[in-house]
Amino acid sequence: MKLKYKLLDKLHNVSNSEMDLLVWAVQHSDETSGTMYGAYYKDYCDEYDRCKQSFYNALYGLADKGIVTFRRNQNDAGTTSDYDITVNDNAYPWKGSSEATYRNEGYVDLASPVFRSGEFKSLKAKEKYLALEFRKRSFETGKGYKHGVRAFYEAWDKTLGVTDRTVRGYIHSLSKVCGFFSVGIKDGFYRITSRICFKKPAKGQEGHRYDQDMYNEQAVRMDLNRNNIKYDKTGFDDTVFLMYQYASAFAQKHADVKTYLSAAIHNSISGHKWRDRSLSAPTIHYHLKAILDGLKDVPETQSAKQNSKSKKNRFNSFSQRDNDYGELESLLLNSTI
DNA sequence: GACCGGTCTAATCGCTTGGT
DNA sequence: ACCAAGCGATTAGACCGGTC
Secondary structure (H helix, E strand, O other): OEEEHHHHHHHOOOOHHHHHHHHHHHHOOEOOOOEEEEEOHHHHHHHHOOOHHHHHHHHHHHHHOOOEEEEEEEOOOOOOEEEEEEEOOOOOOOOOOOOHHHHOOOEEEOOOHHHHOHHHHOOOHHHHHHHHHHHHHHHHHOOOEEEEHHHHHHHHHHHHOOOHHHHHHHHHHHHHHOOOEEEEEEOOEEEEEEOHHHOOOOOOOOOOOOHHHHHHHHHHHHHHHHOOOEOOHHHHHHHHHHHHHOHHHHHOOOOOHHHHHHHHHHHHOOOOOOOOOEOOHHHHHHHHHHHHHHOOOOOHHHHHHHHHHHOOOOOOOOOHHHOOHHHHHHHHHHHOO
């Protein structure tokens, strides 16, 4: 959910579909690697109401500009395909450590409701870019972004390759139309401050999500896509919820709930034809519980120790690329009913 | 034969600008 | 404030080679 300040320089001339893809990738990415795993073109097209060509244009365009690198993932039959998209130089590999260089690198937090809003999505590409810059600048100085009026126009005209008039139009939509920033001119200076809409909902409030939640959802979405399982929002939410419901139960057995939820999803469509698969959260629940019951208990003392140590990072430690169904299935055979 | 991911291409859209 | 030229961005949909 973090976009490093130092990457903003590259974004002044991206197209709108490229900007959307970048924001989308960051919002669903694993912060320790700066990578969104299992990015599926249809999800992007649904999210931003774009045609599929735009996904490819955006992906290749961002790669050509050196902003992302990507890898295509296909199953053996070539019937499903998705991409891992790494935003270059956007990783926080030692997050939580005392390494000051990584810990202190500034970023725009794309978890803010502003960056998911319809207002933001409907902005022009360069307005989106300015929103990121203004967010950075107003945040960095604390008291708002201050810039002499003439210098302000010269700087942004040059960066964006447009005239004063057009920059004024951008400012207008960011302030008056969207209400993202308060913008005023006083004593020959522009002064721009972020408005309250950037504030994330607190825990317990409507719309609250931890940064990790989008990443967890993406893991489920990837498994559903790869198994060609059709789903609606309710079923999806119910399935994601299983991950939280069973996290500690799996942790007590030294197991990663994500890995086994993935297996349970896979098991849930056993016997269903490729084209006749729709999500059944209760069926997945059943399989997940069966897997849990089949796992060996670990000795009490060890369990308590391991659990307290790993609880906090449980969701961070998931490696999504390690899914080997052959291996998982043999595990299941050995451990379940 | 239906459907999928991905590509190709022509048509259209949208943005910016200079002129009014 | 509005208009229209210029041109890059985006779209729709035909198409290709593959699987179900």
